Amino acid sequence: MAIRKRAWTAPDGSEKTAWLVDYKDQAGKRRAKQFARKKDAEAWRVGAAWQVSQGVHTADSQSVTVAAAxxxxxxxxxxxxxxxxxxxxxxxxxxxxxxxxxxxxxxxxxxxxxxxxxxxxxxxxxxxxxxxxxxxxxxxxxxxxxxxxxxxxxxxxxxxxxxxxxxRAKITIPDKTELKAILDAASDDLRPMLLTAILTGLRSSELRGLRWSDIDLKRGRLSVNQRADKFGEIGPPKSGAGYRTIPIGQALVKELTAWKLRCPKGPEGLAFPNTEGGVQQYGHLLRRKFLPLQVKAGVCDPVIEDGKPKLDKKSLPTMQARYGFHALRHAAASAWIKQKIDLKRLQVWIGHESIQLTLDTYGHLITDASGDAAIIAASQAELLA
CATH class of the missing domain: 1.10.150.130 (Tyrosine recombinase, N-terminal domain)
Structure with missing residues (x-):
């Protein structure tokens, strides 16, 4: 790479100079880059020469801005x-x-x-x-x-x-008392969806995209084959792990059987549609239904502003829901873990792409005090025998 001085006369008659680096890129194409100062040209030449030797140089004329990219x-x-x-x-x-x-x-x-x-x-x-x-x-x-x-x-x-x-944010899981309060306060039309969320661990998008054809009430199982995004558009699950089949118990079968008779009908055959049979909007489900339901059920906390509870027009504390909809999914996983579900089955039922994600999310819940004691006693006997 060579550096040479360039001089020219500007349109206003003034004399201009610059330093030009002539070089060939890794493809052998001749290129040039201009600098106002010689030391800047020399510094750039050193870096460019290394980039060309490694085959990672890109000329400015071939590049675009980060915004354009x-x-x-x-x-x-x-x-x-x-x-x-x-x-x-x-x-x-x-x-x-x-x-x-x-x-x-x-x-x-x-x-x-x-x-x-x-x-x-x-x-x-x-x-x-x-x-x-x-x-x-x-x-x-x-x-x-x-x-x-x-x-x-x-x-x-x-x-x-x-x-x-x-x-990392710790997952929050409603306890049994809170879940019961939420279900007891839910309307007859909302309860089937909430019970399904609690007992199957489906994401809200999967519940809103669930069809009756995906639910086998006779065999007691449901399958996830599609989802509804936050805009209400139906599409496939976000990953291959999203496709899965989950067994359901008699309590949920009974609830869904009764709900199917009065469920609004629509062209998609959705199990949990809006009142017109179409896809429920996530924002509406969350802000108009699930969050107010928790306040109604007493599963809520006061809104704090400047270290004090915020008061409403009646001088009463303004309450806010304690959980997001995703907490119901965590409740399902937590219940399965308490029943000593194996990790692979938990990964499949919850729809995680990797078992590492399952461990990162729920690993702290996996405990077995009696099993731990048995392992310690056996290893102690083996080592000290």
Whole structure:
């Protein structure tokens, strides 16, 4: 790579100079990059020479900005038919957590130290969970750009946001008294769905997409073959592990048999539709039904503002629901674990892609005091015999 001085006369008649680095990239194509100062040209030449030798150099003229690459990433997801919720999440990550920091930067100018600094700034201004999502999204953007030939390497690969186990949100599980209170307070039309959630561990999207054809009341089992996203669109489960069959007991069979007779009919044959037989909207289910139901059932806590309970117009404490809908899924898993379900079966019934995810989520619930005592006694006898 050679550095040479370039001089020319500007339109206003002034004399201009610059330093030009002439070089060939890894494909043998001649390229040039201009700098105002010689020392900047020399510093860039050193890095570029190493990149060319490693086959990871991308000329600025071949590159695009991070913002443009993010748009291409989102458009690819749209072309592949990804769910609207997923595409919306991609857009939000790019718009709020990537472009404000790196949007104007060309991919060819990104470096590993720059990505590490970006990660540190995210951690300082966002939760670790959100910072991790943004860093992973950036890595996916660069992977797609690399596939398109817009950059030769993914400098975000390997950059991670490490979360300690103590920093991860602990799952909250309603106890039996709370579950009974919720079911007792539920309307006749809502109770079947809640009971199904509690006894099968289905996600809210799976419940809203469940069809009567997926429920075998005679054999006592139901299958998950589709789901409804937050926009109410029916589609396949998010992963292969989402397809599964779960046995159901007589209490749920009896509840569903009675509900089927009065369930609103619709073209999709949904088991838990809205009043017109269509897909229930998740926001409506949560905000208009499940959360107010908990307050009605007394499964709630006061809203705290400035260290004091917030009061309503009647000077009474404003109450808020204690659990999200996902807590019912945790209740099912917890009940199965208490019955000493094996890990593989728990993974299948709950619909996790890996047994590691199941362990990370529910491992702290898996205890066996009597079994532990037996193991300790046997090992002690073996070692001290």
């Amino acid at each position: 993010a748009d291409l990433w989102i458009k690819k997801a749209e072309a592949e038919g990804r769910e609207r919720g997923t595409i919306a999440q991609y857009g939000q990550l790019a718009r709020k957590h990537i472009v404000p920091f790196l949007g104007a930067e060309k991919l060819s100018r990104l470096t590993r130290p720059a990505i590490e600094a970006y990660r540190d700034e995210l951690i300082a201004t966002r939760s670790k969970a959100m910072a991790g999502k943004a860093v992973r999204a950036l890595s996916s953007i660069l992977t797609e750009a690399q596939r398109r030939g817009l950059v030769a390497q993914n400098v975000a690969s390997g950059v991670k946001v490490i979360r300690q186990a103590r920093e």
